[in-house]
Each structure stands twice: as C-alpha cells, then as structure tokens.
Amino acid sequence: MKIDLTTTLGPLTLCSPVIAASGTFGYGTETGTEVDLRRIGAVCVKGLTLLPRYGNPPPRLIETACGIMNSVGLENPGIDRFIEEILPRIPQSLKVIVNIAGGTLEDYVTLAAKVSIPRVSALEVNVSCPNVRNQCLAWGLDPTATFELTRAVKTSTHLPVIVKLTPNAPDIVEVAIAAEEGGADIVSLVNTFLALSIDVERRRPVFANTFAGLSGPAIMPIALRMVWQVSGAVSVPVIGMGGILNARDALQFLMAGASAVAVGSANLRDPAAIPAIVDGIEEFMEREAISHVSELVGAARPEGPGNRRLGQTKPRRRTGYCPEDEGADALFQSGT
Amino acid sequence: MWKQENAEVLEVKRLLDDVFWIKFKAARIAQDAAPGQFVHVLCSDHYSPFLRRPFSINRLDKDELSVLFKVVGEGTRLLSRVTPGQTLNLLGPAGRGFPVNVSGAHVLLVAGGMGVAPMPALAHRLLAQGNRVTAIIGARNARYVFEAEYMAQCGAEVLVCTDDGSAGPRLTATSMYRELRDKGDVAYACGPLAMLQEMKQCAATPLWISLETRIGCGTGLCLGCAQPSGYTEDGQVVYRKVCIDGPVFHASEVVLLED
Numbered sequence: 001m002k003i004d005l006t007t008t009l010g011p012l013t014l015c016s017p018v019i020a021a022s023g024t025f026g027y028g029t030e031t032g033t034e035v036d037l038r039r040i041g042a043v044c045v046k047g048l049t050l051l052p053r054y055g056n057p058p059p060r061l062i063e064t065a066c067g068i069m070n071s072v073g074l075e076n077p078g079i080d081r082f083i084e085e086i087l088p089r090i091p092q093s094l095k096v097i098v099n100i101a102g103g104t105l106e107d108y109v110t111l112a113a114k115v116s117i118p119r120v121s122a123l124e125v126n127v128s129c130p131n132v133r134n135q136c137l138a139w140g141l142d143p144t145a146t147f148e149l150t151r152a153v154k155t156s157t158h159l160p161v162i163v164k165l166t167p168n169a170p171d172i173v174e175v176a177i178a179a180e181e182g183g184a185d186i187v188s189l190v191n192t193f194l195a196l197s198i199d200v201e202r203r204r205p206v207f208a209n210t211f212a213g214l215s216g217p218a219i220m221p222i223a224l225r226m227v228w229q230v231s232g233a234v235s236v237p238v239i240g241m242g243g244i245l246n247a248r249d250a251l252q253f254l255m256a257g258a259s260a261v262a263v264g265s266a267n268l269r270d271p272a273a274i275p276a277i278v279d280g281i282e283e284f285m286e287r288e289a290i291s292h293v294s295e296l297v298g299a300a301r302p303e304g305p306g307n308r309r310l311g312q313t314k315p316r317r318r319t320g321y322c323p324e325d326e327g328a329d330a331l332f333q334s335g336t
Numbered sequence: 337m338w339k340q341e342n343a344e345v346l347e348v349k350r351l352l353d354d355v356f357w358i359k360f361k362a363a364r365i366a367q368d369a370a371p372g373q374f375v376h377v378l379c380s381d382h383y384s385p386f387l388r389r390p391f392s393i394n395r396l397d398k399d400e401l402s403v404l405f406k407v408v409g410e411g412t413r414l415l416s417r418v419t420p421g422q423t424l425n426l427l428g429p430a431g432r433g434f435p436v437n438v439s440g441a442h443v444l445l446v447a448g449g450m451g452v453a454p455m456p457a458l459a460h461r462l463l464a465q466g467n468r469v470t471a472i473i474g475a476r477n478a479r480y481v482f483e484a485e486y487m488a489q490c491g492a493e494v495l496v497c498t499d500d501g502s503a504g505p506r507l508t509a510t511s512m513y514r515e516l517r518d519k520g521d522v523a524y525a526c527g528p529l530a531m532l533q534e535m536k537q538c539a540a541t542p543l544w545i546s547l548e549t550r551i552g553c554g555t556g557l558c559l560g561c562a563q564p565s566g567y568t569e570d571g572q573v574v575y576r577k578v579c580i581d582g583p584v585f586h587a588s589e590v591v592l593l594e595d
C-alpha cells in the first residue's frame with residue numbers, strides 16, 4: 001500500500017505531518033547530516049525579534065518530573081541577521097516557518113513584512129512567550145488583542161499565518177476563535193505552561209525571571225485536551241503540540257483533531273526524534289491500512305474524520321474579555 | 337560533527353563508592369573525538385531523567401572511549417549500574433575540545449576533583465605530538481586521586497596535591513600551579529568553578545578552561561547552556577553556548593561568575 005505523508009494545512013503543504021517546534025531545533029542548521037531532515041515537515045525556527053536579544057541569565061533550563069522548564073528569553077540574532085546569514089544556510093530540503101515575537105503591534109507588522117520572502121513557507125506569530133519582560137505573552141491572553149494582532153499581521157504578509165496560542169490564556173478556545181476571525185490561516189498550540197521552581201537552599205526561585213515555561217511529557221494530557229477543544233471550535237487547521245515523544249503521542253494529537261503536530265522537548269533528548277516519530281506514524285498507517293494522514297485527523301472525535309465541525313465542543317462566539325479576571329491579572333503581573 | 341551511536345559497554349570499574357569508570361566501544365564517535373570534547377549519554381530509556389548527561393571523554397583508544405564520573409544524582413546513579421555487554425545511546429563527540437595542534441611546548445594540565453576526567457586523553461595526545469606535559473592533580477584526599485598512574489605511564493610528569501595532605505603536599509591544584517606557572521608555555525584546566533576563577537586570575541600564560549554548565553540538548557538546538565562571555569556597549573550580558581562553543585574556552589572568552 002502506498003502511504004502518503006503529505007500534509008495540507010490550508011495554504012501550507014508539508015512533506016510530513018511532524019514539524020520541529022520553535023526553540024527546540026535551532027535553525028535547522030545544527031544537526032548536519034546526522035538527522036534525516038527530509039522526514040521533517042518543516043522547521044519552525046527559534047523566535048525572532050526585530051533587534052538582537054541576548055537572552056536570560058543562566059540557569060535557563062532545568063528538568064522536572066517528566067518535563068523541562070525553560071527561560072531562554074528569546075535569545076536570537078535579530079531578524080535582519082537571520083535573513084542575511086542564517087536563512088541561506090538552512091538545507092533546501094527543509095521547509096522554513098519563521099516564528100516571530102514582538103512587544104508592540106508595529107514590531108509584529110514590521111517582522112511579518114521582513115520575512116515575507118520566497119524561502120519562508122509560513123509565519124508563526126508567537127503571542128505566547130512566557131520568558132520575556134514585555135507584552136509578548138499578554139497578546140495571547142486576550143482574545144481582542146489576538147484578533148487585532150492577527151489582522152494586522154495578515155495585512156502585511158502574503159505568507160500563511162499561524163497564530164501560536166498560549167495555554168496560559170483564561171480560555172484558549174476564545175483566543176483561538178479570535179485568531180481565526182482575525183484571519184489566521186492556521187492555529188498552533190500549545191506553547192509552554194507558566195511554571196515555577198524554587199531552590200530551597202537559596203530560598204529563591206531557580207530562574208532569574210521567577211517563572212519559566214513547562215514543556216515535555218508532563219504537559220501532554222492537558223495540551224491534548226486543549227487541542228481537542230480548539231479543533232472543535234475553529235475551522236482552520238490546527239497544529240498540535242505539547243509533550244510528544246513518540247508516534248503514539250503524535251497520533252493522539254492527530255486523532256484529537258490536529259492536522260499536523262510539532263515536536264519540541266523530545267528533540268533535546270534525541271535530535272533524531274522527529275524522523276523516528278514519522279517512521280512510527282507510517283508504520284501505524286500501514287498496519288491500519290490508512291493511505292493518507294488526513295484520514296487520521298479527528299478520528300477520535302465523535303463525529304469522526306472529515307466531519308469535525310459537527311462536533312464543536314463550544315458555541316462559536318467571542319465573549320468580551322474581562323481584564324479584571326484574576327487569573328489573567330496574575331499572569332500579566334508575573335513580570336515574565 | 338557529532339553522531340549518535342549505540343555503544344557497547346566493555347568494562348565498568350568502581351573506583352570508589354561514588355566514582356565509576358566505564359569503557360565503551362563507540363567506533364564512530366571515538367574515531368573523530370578530540371580531548372576535551374564530551375559524550376552526551378542517554379542514561380534512561382524511560383524518560384527519567386528526561387535529558388542526556390554530559391561527560392568528558394576520559395581516554396581514547398581507536399574504537400574505544402571511556403568516561404570517569406562521580407555519582408551526584410539520578411542520571412549518574414543509573415549510569416553507575418550499567419553492566420558490560422549492555423548498550424547505551426551516546427551522542428558525540430560533542431563540543432569544542434582543548435586546542436591540541438601544539439608541539440614542542442611545555443603544557444601544564446591542572447585538574448581539580450573530577451576535573452581530572454578529560455586529562456588522560458589530553459595528556460596522551462599532547463605527548464604524542466612531542467610536547468612536554470606536567471599534570472597537576474588536586475583532590476580532596478588520597479582516595480580521590482584518579483588517573484595519576486595512567487598519565488605517568490603515558491609519559492607525563494604528574495604532581496599530586498590534596499586538601500588534607502594524604503597524598504602529596506597539602507595544597508590546592510591552583511596553589512601548586514602558582515609555583516610552576518612560569519615554567520609552562522600554556523595551561524589547560526578543568527575543575528570546580530572557584531578553581532577556574534582562581535586559575536584565570538593567576539594565569540601566567542594562555543589558559544584554556546573546560547566548563548561544566550548545565551547542558552540541555554548538547555547540540556546547539558535549545559540555547560539552554562548559556563555562559564556569560566562579555567558585555568555589549570550598553571551593558572547587556574552576551575552569552576556563548578557551552579555545548580558547541582565550549583565546553584573548552586580560552587579564559588578570556590568567558591566571564592566566570594561564581595554562584
């Protein structure tokens with residue numbers, strides 16, 4: 001049986017349904033010939049900002065039970081150096097998704113315009129980084145802000161726009177709907193969960209920024225639940241991620257309604273994790289006589305694949321965002 | 337460029353209650369490896385701990401390499417329990433090692449505690465290239481002195497000192513280095529941060545140091561291993577990646593902040 005791994009996400013077509021998640025696969029230039037990049041749907045590069053950022057002081061990464069916490073702080077060379085020096089070095093066989101992060105709306109608009117060049121296949125708007133002391137996370141907490149930001153970015157690029165959602169939003173489904181209404185072609189979720197670790201000897205938080213982002217297998221069941229909910233509420237394709245380690249995990253996200261998945265923390269353990277996951281998906285498809293990835297999408301939903309909008313778990317509406325909301329307030333004030 | 341290899345454990349030696357030496361057959365990694373580089377070892381099949389653990393390449397011999405380590409937590413505890421015949425997934429050779437393209441020089445190697453781990457391969461290589469090698473090994477006490485015999489057999493002049501005087505003079509590695517520093521052309525050091533800091537302050541020649549910052553991916557993917565390396569004009573700290581820019585740095589390339 002011929003198995004076709006081609007994955008279509010609205011205007012974006014990938015050779016495989018597994019993407020390397022932003023910040024966990026560098027710029028796709030680090031693994032040389034040791035990792036078979038042709039199996040990777042796309043690399044989503046480390047978040048880029050207008051100006052270079054030097055990042056947060058160490059420690060930036062620690063392990064927790066079944067996961068990792070990071071506070072890298074968006075270290076990156078800035079968009080111009082990325083385009084001039086790094087982009088040309090990314091192997092041609094690898095599709096490039098550029099992840100952008102800004103403080104102001106104007107930052108995002110300028111970034112989007114700058115990366116709208118042929119070598120780039122899509123733009124991922126990071127409205128959800130917990131590790132920088134600016135508004136980046138704040139955008140993604142609020143449906144109205146997300147709506148406006150998405151709309152502004154859409155007008156400044158012809159590239160497919162992916163909006164990356166934060167699980168720290170009071171209601172991620174509302175934010176997803178707002179992104180769709182703002183014109184997002186695709187939504188991706190989840191970014192890391194805001195988390196805390198304390199050094200008991202020093203009686204201080206481990207990370208200089210107090211809070212850090214939790215990822216890895218520890219978050220998978222929650223991420224999966226969110227992907228299920230968002231897939232039921234929007235009609236644009238969803239990229240699901242959060243703790244995927246192997247093909248079975250990836251299949252769960254696809255069956256929950258994601259059209260593709262992204263793998264992050266697992267790359268830190270095994271830089272060849274993605275090709276292995278793709279192999280595993282292919283073996284599963286062979287065993288189950290499935291010829292196309294799209295047949296798996298939403299397969300676990302009551303309404304089954306190809307029919308997923310019938311099973312919306314939430315009415316499609318945008319409720320007003322209440323800034324007094326305590327949960328959101330705490331996140332705003334965390335200073336991360 | 338690093339590779340991944342399922343390496344067979346050839347030999348495990350328990351040197352002390354908490355110090356182990358493991359020899360692997362890892363042809364692909366060993367053939368390309370240079371002293372001071374590390375192997376990133378998958379200690380658990382069960383994602384606990386989740387990440388690999390970095391260890392300096394200790395000795396190198398054709399298709400074989402060894403690691404020398406102290407048990408300090410879960411990863412090293414699991415590693416201490418492996419048995420010959422078992423295979424472990426290694427990623428390496430990772431990082432940038434010590435500069436070994438020197439010859440005809442007098443090289444001082446300065447090791448504190450487990451910082452002796454990379455020195456045997458380094459001494460071996462430097463001697464093979466016609467250098468004179470003096471290795472200073474500082475340890476807590478006589479029991480914690482490792483690799484002195486091996487390095488002496490390779491042809492290095494080995495000087496041991498301990499905190500309690502149970503082997504050699506009662507001195508730290510750095511204070512012993514101070515006495516000899518004018519005799520060497522270059523110094524290579526590995527050990528606790530405080531020792532490296534002192535070495536940097538008193539070095540009389542070019543000094544290269546190997547750092548043990550926390551490592552995530554070990555391959556430059558995650559930016560988790562930041563080491564302060566300087567400041568921008570407006571006072572921001574600039575970082576280098578220990579896993580690919582290091583772990584060996586010229587002392588002037590890094591800002592060592594204790595704590």
Ligand SMILES: Cc1cc2nc3c(=O)[nH]c(=O)nc-3n(C[C@H](O)[C@H](O)[C@H](O)COP(=O)(O)OP(=O)(O)OC[C@H]3O[C@@H](n4cnc5c(N)ncnc54)[C@H](O)[C@@H]3O)c2cc1C
Binds near residue numbers: 410413453550551
């Ligand atoms: C390039 C490199 C080479 C190394 N080579 C050797 C070697 O040859 N031999 C050897 O014995 N060790 C070496 N180390 C150190 C070794 O990697 C660690 O001891 C090991 O990763 C600990 O793993 P664990 O799971 O046993 O302990 P963990 O459970 O990870 O840690 C035990 C305790 O130590 C703390 N800790 C761990 N790492 C650090 C750190 N970097 N800074 C501050 N606190 C920390 C943890 O918070 C915890 O409290 C090297 C490290 C690096 C970066």
Ligand SMILES: Cc1cc2nc3c(=O)[nH]c(=O)nc-3n(C[C@H](O)[C@H](O)[C@H](O)COP(=O)(O)O)c2cc1C
Binds near residue numbers: 242262
């Ligand atoms: C070290 C590290 C750095 C990250 N950097 C970024 C980033 O720059 N931009 C972004 O949108 N997400 C970033 N993320 C989040 C991941 O892309 C992903 O959303 C998250 O880790 C959940 O997936 P996982 O559990 O598979 O890692 C980072 C995650 C990690 C672990």
Ligand code: FES
Binds near residue numbers: 551553554555559579
């Ligand atoms: S440990 Fe990941 S970049 Fe160095």
